[in-house]
Amino acid sequence: MEENKIQNSKATVRTPIIVGTTLALGILIGATFFGGRRPAGDVSRSSSKFREILSYINRSYVDSVNTDSLVDYSITKMLEKLDPHTYYFPPQDAELARSQLESGFDGIGIEFNVFNDTVYVVTPLAGGPSEAVGIQSGDAIIKANDNNLTGKEASSTNIFANLRGKRGSVAKLEIKRKGFKDLLKFSVTRDKIPQYAIDAAYLMSDKKTGYLKINRFTETTYDEFKEHMANLQKQGMKQLLLDLRGNPGGYMDKATDIVDELVAGKGVIVYTDGKDSRNNRKSHAHIDGMFEKGPIVVLVDEGSASASEIVSGALQDYDRALVVGRRTFGKGLVQQPIQLSDGSELRLTISRYYIPSGRGIQKPYVKGHLENYDHELDDRGKSGEYFVADSIKNNPKMRFKTMGGRTVYGGGGVTPDIFVPRDTSHITKYLMELYGRNIIREYAMSYANENSKNLSKQSFDSYLKDFTVSDAMLNDMNRRLNQTGVTYTAKEFADSKDFIKSQLKAAIARHIWHRSVKNGLNNEYYQIIYQDDPMIETAIKSFVKAEKLERERKL
Structure with missing residues (x-):
């Protein structure tokens, strides 16, 4: 698979630029990208004015003022004039933000x-x-x-x-x-x-489909991926279901490493374009991957962003995988994290990234008017996009072609090959009260603790097949909710009942079998909650098309 096999017009594809190790969300490129393209005097004059005003406030303002909080506020408001993903973390938040991507x-x-x-x-x-x-x-x-x-x-x-x-x-x-x-x-x-980046990795009931769920792209994601893929292959995996739903992104190099394990050849996986040419890099496939043959289905939704979109979009561009679900978030900007002297951190957008067909996946925004950007996911709901495939409004000017000639779109996330609407039939106000007050999780925890001896005696397979959440258990749980002041609603409970039973059974299993697990996997939990998941069901049926896509790719 060579990069020149993907043909798009010169007007459509920006000149490829060199891409290397980066982050998405807090995308790390290096520490020497700021060479002072703008005359230093301009910055000095602007900062001098700020220091002068701050000095007057500190010395002469009528009331006592916390100047540190004023500075933090000023920085935050200043960055709102830029893009939606340039962000400032004060010292107390910076360490926690960094830890989300560490091992x-x-x-x-x-x-x-x-x-x-x-x-x-x-x-x-x-x-x-x-x-x-x-x-x-x-x-x-x-x-x-x-x-x-x-x-x-x-x-x-x-x-x-x-x-x-x-x-x-x-x-x-x-x-x-x-x-x-x-x-x-x-x-x-x-x-x-x-911290673990992979929530589940197990062979599904058909004994040939490997299911693997990645929650984000951290320092350890690639190593975890290789370990779990090797185990799935030993168990006889013939096809891969890769779940990236709700995955907000993370380190870009971990995303490209995973793509490299799944595609053959030396083609481009991602490249970036920024004002400073030193931020322009290109990443190629370059190794003999562990699963370059065999059908792949990737699950995405509106919560899949950044590095998740690189993986799903690159596999789609190379016709290596069928993408199932709903249109992804649409984040195609690269951030460099910069640690400041007081322990705070600036995540500065330094470039845009593009996937193999040449398309960028960043959705539109207007500098200084980020409120519309923040509400864009809500607007999708209002337009019906979460429920009807035809409601997805792809920009016809952002039309691209995959290696096999399929039409794909840029400028607003990755549009799936097969659309799956949201299932809201079980969503009721009563269910939201259960979630909002943590009743399901709290009840599952107490039930598991009180019955751990008996439950631990049986295998998970036996529990999966035979254990049933009884009406007595549901009544007990409902009493706990009623004690918080929420009134029982029979119709709403009936609409949510099957879903509640599944969630409760899964949460109990997680407490019992997760206690002895040291690799971070929650296989038991996901095997239960995904038994009736519409997107999983659609994905399984889609492997027929995924196999066809793979055959045509080899011709």
Whole structure:
């Protein structure tokens, strides 16, 4: 597969430029891209004016003023005049933002949930420091190092500030546990806590389809991908269902590495174009991939962005995969993260990226008027796009061709080959109350803890086949919701009942079988909730077309 096999007109395709290791969302390209194209004097004069005003405010303003907050506010408002993805993180948020893309962080090793302004342990991570000292699912963390974590103090910022910390440091926790009158005290020595990018990787019931769900493209995504793909191939995988729904992106080089494992030849995977030519790079396929033969279906939706769009769009451009779902988000801008001296971080847009056919996937925006951009996904709903394929308004001026001559569009995300509408038949106000008050998750946690001995005795396959969420369980759960002041609505409950049962069964399974898992996979959970998923069902049926696409690609 050579890059010159994709033919688009010179007016359509921008001159290819050289692309290398980048990030999408916080896209890392390097540290020496700012050579001062604008005369330094202009910047100096502008900044001098700002410093002068700030100095007058600090010295003479009638009231006391926090100048740091004024500076942060000024920076934020200034960046609103640029694009939607140039962003400033103040020091207290920067470390948390960076940790989302790292391989792990230092902390106490729990998955938690905030319910009724209280931090509850969903599960202590297997092999982590909290599990080692005896912290259990359902424990409520009341204090950490004498700092309250309840009520107004149960904010994400405060929780992370108290539970995360340097490896080897100690978090002294005060915990409320069901059945104990007094608070229990634990000293947890923080350690490195791994983060996983792949939520599920298992062979489906047909024994030939490998299902793999990537939640974002982090430092470890590519290594996790190779490990799980190798295991699936050992189990007999013949075709791949790659789920990128809700994946917001991450490191671009991890996305291109995965594409390289799936496409043959030396073709272009992605290239970038920026004002500074040093930001222009090109990335080619260059290795013998582990799954270059065999049909692929990729699932996407409006939550699939950035690096997810590179993977789905590149595979579509090379006719290597059939894309199923709904139009993706449409983020085609590249950011460079710049750490500032006070610990804050600027993510500055430095280029646009383009996938193999030459199309850019960035949706339109107007500088300084970002409110319309923020509401674009809502506008899709109002126009009916989530429910009717014909409601997708592709720009006819952004028409491109795949290697096999199929028509694709740029300028607004990746449009799927096969559209699947949203299923809202089960969405009711009552269901939203259950979610909003975390009743399903909280009930599943307590049920799993109370019945763990009996449930753990059986295999997951047996649980999947035989376990049924009873009406008594549903009634008990509904009573918990009613106690929060929500009135039971019989019709709404009936409309959501099957969905609630599936979610509850999956959440219980996750508590029971995830406790012994150390690779981050939630296979049991996803095997249950996706049993009746319309997009999964459509994807399975689409492998016939995916096989045809592969045959035609080889001709």
